[in-house]
Amino acid sequence: MEVKVLGPGCTKCKKLYEQVDQSIKQLGLSATLAKVEKIEEIMGYGVLATPALVINGEVKVSGRLPSAAELSSWLTTAAMAG
Amino acid sequence: MTTTPECACSCGSSPSGKSDKPKFHEVLGSLAAVAAWWLVYRNLETFAKWFTYRVLRMGQGSHLGAAVEFLVYEAPKVLLLLTLVVFGVGIVRSFFTPERTRKLLAGRRExxxxxxxxxxxxxxxxxSCSAVPLFIGFVTTGVPLGVTFSFLISAPMVNEVALVLLFGLFGWKVAALYLGTGLAIAMIAGWTIGRLHLEGWVEDWVYKVNTGAAGGAGEAPTTWRDRIRYGRDAVKDIVGKVWPYVVAGIVVGAGIHGYVPENFMASIMGKSAWWSVPVAVLLGVPMYSNAAGIIPIVQALLGKGAALGTVLAFMMAVIGLSLPEAIILRKVLKLKLIAVFFGVVGFGILVVGYLFNLVM
Known part of the structure; x- marks a missing residue:
């Protein structure tokens, strides 16, 4: 599973990264977590607001921090799908 | 230079619920909250009098009594209004995602x-940390440059927290003035920038960016239950962050109310000093504060006899034009365009300042 946090480095973006990192560890999933800070690359996902979360190429959320429940449900669903 | 300035904004966090149907106790809770809000709001004035003069046994008509009564009445009143409006705005915002707004604006005539x-x-x-992706996302999908600027100017400058505080502390007229003039500046400044045809002063790479055609938005709240949570989280986020500023502002206001002689500021920031408006704007630009932080200053200045137009200009310059935002936008705009942007908006703020000093 490939997880990306998009954001140029504002407070909320760092928070989202930590949140995702923690959630992955807690759930014991195997995933590569990357932080995308280059604006050209961020724009490639078509998001208008940061932070944004991308799981396996799909934008899950943008412009807000998801709840822990939302996050773990996305992660587990994506992990089960392969 | 890759550091991004911190931004004093709140992109809300909102959990979305599993089921759509609100539970019975949730409905009951909401109704109880509304009823409690109304009861408290209605009885605040009586309570403040009773508390100040009966419980604390302060002398009627004394300076201290007047100050305490002001504080005990105004602080909860403004916080109650703030909570209600932030909640309401939170719900309204759950309908307007940036993606939807872009769709509404794409291809619009100026x-x-x-x-x-x-x-x-x-x-x-x-x-403001999202200003860059938003700017690129707008101009590359057919939103005209001037229209994009109207959005970028109005979004920070016309702020619901400022609106509530102005309403609560100075009445509906000042609040309406702020809303009306803020919108007018955003419309006219954006239109002017559009007329100048400055597309060439946008950084060249911006128009070449390949923005994902699908336009990833993720999941936006769609059910009423989600929207109410969105509103509640906005309250937690925004009111939780700004209440100390609000209380501090009201404490200052209470002090002024009871003690400081009126017309203290009149000679420096009064109507007669013509240069006070440009000075207020020039002072305001490098200052960076959120709306809640600036209101205590506004209140102190107005209370000491500063002219309304001058103070309004100062406030708009602080929250509408900020250096950190300029640094963020420098990634996508050439310096010349940033200068035009600040120049046009600054000029608009000046006009507003003079106009109100003239008519009020």
């Missing part, structure tokens, strides 16, 4: 587009 963009700027969730 003028109509500028008006619409300024209005949408007030209700679309926006934070």
């Amino acid at each position: 003028s109509v587009g500028n008006v619409l963009a300024a209005l949408l700027g007030t209700v679309t969730p926006f934070c």
Whole structure:
């Protein structure tokens, strides 16, 4: 599973990264977590607001921090799908 | 230079619920909250009098009594109003995602587009750290440059927290003035920038960016249950962050109310000093504060006899034009365009300042 946090480095973006990192560890999933800070690359996902979360190429959320429940449900669903 | 300035904004966090149907106890809870709000709000004035003069046994008509009564009445009143409005705005914002706003603005003619963009700027969730992706996302999908600017100007400058505080502390007239003039500046400044045809002063790479055609938005709240949570989280986020500023402002206000002689500031920031408006704007630009932080200053200045137009200009310059935002936008705009942007908006603020000093 490939997880990306998009954001140029504002407070909320760092928070989202930590949140995702923690959630992955807690759930014991195997995933590569990357932080995308280059604006050209961020724009490639078509998001208008940061932070944004991308799981396996799909934008899950943008412009807000998801709840822990939302996050773990996305992660587990994506992990089960392969 | 890759550091991004911190931004004093709140992109809300909102959990989305599993089931759509609100539970019975949730409905009951909401109704009880509304009833409690109304009861407390209605009885605040009586309570403040009773508390000040009966419980604390302060002398009627004394300076200290007047100050305490002001504080005990105003602080909860403004916080109650703030909670209600932030909640309401939170719910409204759950309807206006940036993606939806872009769709509404894409391909719009100017003028109509500028008006619409300024209005949408007030209700679309926006934070200055997202200014760059938003700017690129707008201009590469057919939103005219001037219309994009109308949005970018109105989004930070017309702020619901400032609106509530102005309403609560100075009445509806001042609040309406702020809302009306803020929108007018955003519309006219954006339209002017559009007329100047400055597309060439946008960094060249911006128009070449390949923005994902699908337009990833993720999941936006769709059910009423989600929207109410969105509103509640906005309250937690925004009111939780700004209440100390609000209380501090009211404490200052209470002090002024009871003690400081009126017309203290009149000679420096009064109507007669013509240079006070440009000085207020020049002072305001490098200062960076959120709306809640600036209101205590506004209150102190107005209370000491500063002219309304001058103070309004100062406030708009602080929250509408900020250096950190300029640094963030430098990634996508050439310096010349940033200068035009600040120049046009600054000029608009000046006009507003003089206008109000003239008519009020």
